[in-house]
Amino acid sequence: MDHRQTASTDDLLREEFNRWAEQGKGEEMEAHHADITHKTLQRMELRAGERVLDLGCGAGWATRILARMVGEGPEGFGQVVGLDISDEMIRRARASSRDFDNAMFVCGSASQIPWEENFFDKVLSVESFYYYPDQDRVLAELFRVMAPKGKLFILINLYRDNPCTLRWAEELKVPVHARSIEEYVKLLQAHAFEGVEAHQVPDSTPSPETYSGRWFRNVDELNDFKRIGALLLVARKPDVRNPGPAYTIY
Numbered sequence: 022m023d024h025r026q027t028a029s030t031d032d033l034l035r036e037e038f039n040r041w042a043e044q045g046k047g048e049e050m051e052a053h054h055a056d057i058t059h060k061t062l063q064r065m066e067l068r069a070g071e072r073v074l075d076l077g078c079g080a081g082w083a084t085r086i087l088a089r090m091v092g093e094g095p096e097g098f099g100q101v102v103g104l105d106i107s108d109e110m111i112r113r114a115r116a117s118s119r120d121f122d123n124a125m126f127v128c129g130s131a132s133q134i135p136w137e138e139n140f141f142d143k144v145l146s147v148e149s150f151y152y153y154p155d156q157d158r159v160l161a162e163l164f165r166v167m168a169p170k171g172k173l174f175i176l177i178n179l180y181r182d183n184p185c186t187l188r189w190a191e192e193l194k195v196p197v198h199a200r201s202i203e204e205y206v207k208l209l210q211a212h213a214f215e216g217v218e219a220h221q222v223p224d225s226t227p228s229p230e231t232y233s234g235r236w237f238r239n240v241d242e243l244n245d246f247k248r249i250g251a252l253l254l255v256a257r258k259p260d261v262r263n264p265g266p267a268y269t270i271y
């Protein structure tokens with residue numbers, strides 16, 4: 022995908038997620054993603070003093086949890102950056118985070134992360150990665166901004182091995198990727214990430230007795246979706262000071 026195509030899809034994403042933000046969906050998503058996110062946070066082994074990126078942070082609820090977890094401690098004062106393409110999501114995230122002096126919200130594209138090299142110890146991305154028009158380019162950017170030995174945690178609900186979610190591609194007003202677990206693992210490895218792992222993280226929240234929303238046909242499908250779970254990709258940037266093979270300067 023060339024840079025012009027990425028830029029025009031980014032414009033579409035900004036418009037669509039600004040609409041979501043205005044409808045209050047940024048805040049609503051916390052209830053939908055909290056269970057799988059908390060299970061991921063447990064694996065992240067966050068420590069006070071770490072620098073963390075929340076990629077596609079939406080209204081910033083997970084950024085604030087991260088900020089509490091890496092805040093002041095014996096190892097220093099941690100810092101969390103929430104990045105999102107939607108300026109309305111970012112405006113809301115900032116408004117809800119005034120009490121946090123170690124959380125910062127930045128409007129920008131995952132394809133061009135406005136940050137310096139070798140900075141972040143950990144990256145979390147919740148339900149955002151499948152929207153990125155050029156996932157290769159985003160992985161090259163993540164490799165660039167992550168510290169050597171830094172760890173990446175990407176949570177994805179829409180992927181080929183959870184078939185209940187594939188219909189969402191038609192419902193959503195923006196293009197999405199629907200890759201398989203195997204394809205994602207190969208993609209991360211191709212970008213020189215090490216220790217690539219794929220886990221399926223079930224959602225343990227109770228379901229209502231009946232379901233009348235638009236994302237699932239019925240409550241049985243909702244329960245299947247939760248049982249199969251989200252795909253969690255975990256990977257580590259190698260301990261090198263030199264750039265890996267997929268490194269590109271944009």
Ligand SMILES: C[S@@+](CC[C@H](N)C(=O)[O-])C[C@H]1O[C@@H](n2cnc3c(N)ncnc32)[C@H](O)[C@@H]1O
Pocket residue numbers: 031034038047050051054076077078079080104105106107110129130131132146147148149152153154
């Ligand atoms: C489904 S929401 C999830 C938001 C948040 N992580 C949560 O769990 O509540 C997807 C988010 O990804 C953001 N996003 C989509 N494409 C993006 C891109 N290319 N760069 C940065 N953010 C993007 C959207 O604006 C939106 O806020």
